[in-house]
Amino acid sequence: MxxxxxxxxxxxxxxxxxxxxxxxxxxxxxxxxxxxxxxxxxxxxxxxxxxxxxxxxxxxxxxxxxxxxxxxxxxxxxxxxxxxxxxxxxxxxxxxxxxxxxxxxxxxxxxxxxxxxxxxxxxSAVWRRYAYRVTDHPGGVDPLLRGHVLWHDWTLDVEAMNEASARLVGEHDFAAFCKRREGATTIRTLQRLDWTRGADGVVTATVRADAFCHNMVRSLVGALLFVGDGHRGPEWPAKVLAAGVRDSAVHVVRPHGLTLEEVGYPPADRLAARNREARNRRTLPGAAASGCC
Missing domain, CATH: 3.30.70.580 (Pseudouridine synthase I, catalytic domain, N-terminal subdomain)
Incomplete structure (x- = not known):
């Protein structure tokens, strides 16, 4: 290059x-x-x-x-x-x-x-906001939306999905929901995770964090769909998170339902400071810091 x-x-x-x-x-x-x-x-x-x-x-x-x-x-x-x-x-x-x-x-x-x-x-970015779109309509996905909406062949309980999502918000080690990369931390601050059902029946997850590790959003969505369709209780994703290891029941959903919607930056006088801060290796409270990125 x-x-x-x-x-x-x-x-x-x-x-x-x-x-x-x-x-x-x-x-x-x-x-x-x-x-x-x-x-x-x-x-x-x-x-x-x-x-x-x-x-x-x-x-x-x-x-x-x-x-x-x-x-x-x-x-x-x-x-x-x-x-x-x-x-x-x-x-x-x-x-x-x-x-x-x-x-x-x-x-x-x-x-x-x-x-x-x-x-x-x-x-310099302080957050990235993604949306994941899924429909549980028994007839499938609107053909005009098929490249951007996942079809889930089970009725989804949005209230249960929001209950489960609320337990994941905050700073955590998301190793259980990430594909590990050598030398990279899986600690992230999940700032927002919630679901809404639109008038068209499409259920949209809004996911915002300071950063995301590999496959994190699609893994979180996969776990929460399992809650929404009744295969797991609202407490299950938080238990997976706390265990800190990949669970075979957590599926990485298909990529076409996912869209990066927006990136947020601090005021101009904070850009350089944020640039430096983001290069420091993340640790949870009580853990020793080491390395970079």
Missing amino acids: DDLGGASGEGPAPGFVRVRLDLSYDGAGFSGWAKQTARRTVQGEIEDALRTVTRSAGTWDLTVAGRTDAGVHARGQVAHVDLPEALWEAHEDKLLRRLAGRLPHDVRVWRARPAPAGFNARF
Whole structure:
């Protein structure tokens, strides 16, 4: 991977400008966000388009707020890229229109603007908000929504799901609901988790946390659907969480029902501090801190 840009830490290298990109995509045709050899990814498409429209010899690497998995959608994704000041000045006014003409129809960049000092799309974020959509209608999913809504072939008790969800909110080690990665912590602060049934019958989970570990949202949803359809009681997901190990009854639901809706950032004067804080390894109270990230 070529890296022609500046540092991806607290700010760009001298002579570069950090550009914030706000974007959305339909994840059905992508093998996730992160660039891969011989596979179509969101990062790969945007970096290729950016290289083409700026007539650059190499790739300008993107840093993203949240790396979505294959098949997961995004409505409010955020990324940044460090570009030479002269290149940004030459293309700033025309960049969005040129990207719209070069990008495939399942990914769009809506805004491109200089980021404030201290901004980092990943490390400055204070929360990410996802929505997972599911229907329990006996007839299945509306054909016009089939790429974004999961069909669950059991009637769901939303009240029971909310009771179970409330017990999971807060700072915990979510190892039981995450696919472990070497050297990465599974401690997260789950800020919001609740369910609503819309007038169309679609049941939507709103899930917000400071960050998510791999498969966390889809595993939580899988456990809570088991509560909603009566296979487990409302206390069961919290017991799984406390046990701290994967439970074979917790299924990772399919990705197409999941959408990254929004990423939240602190005020401009707190961006750099948040950038530094987010790089520290998380521990629960009483545990010793070690390492980074």
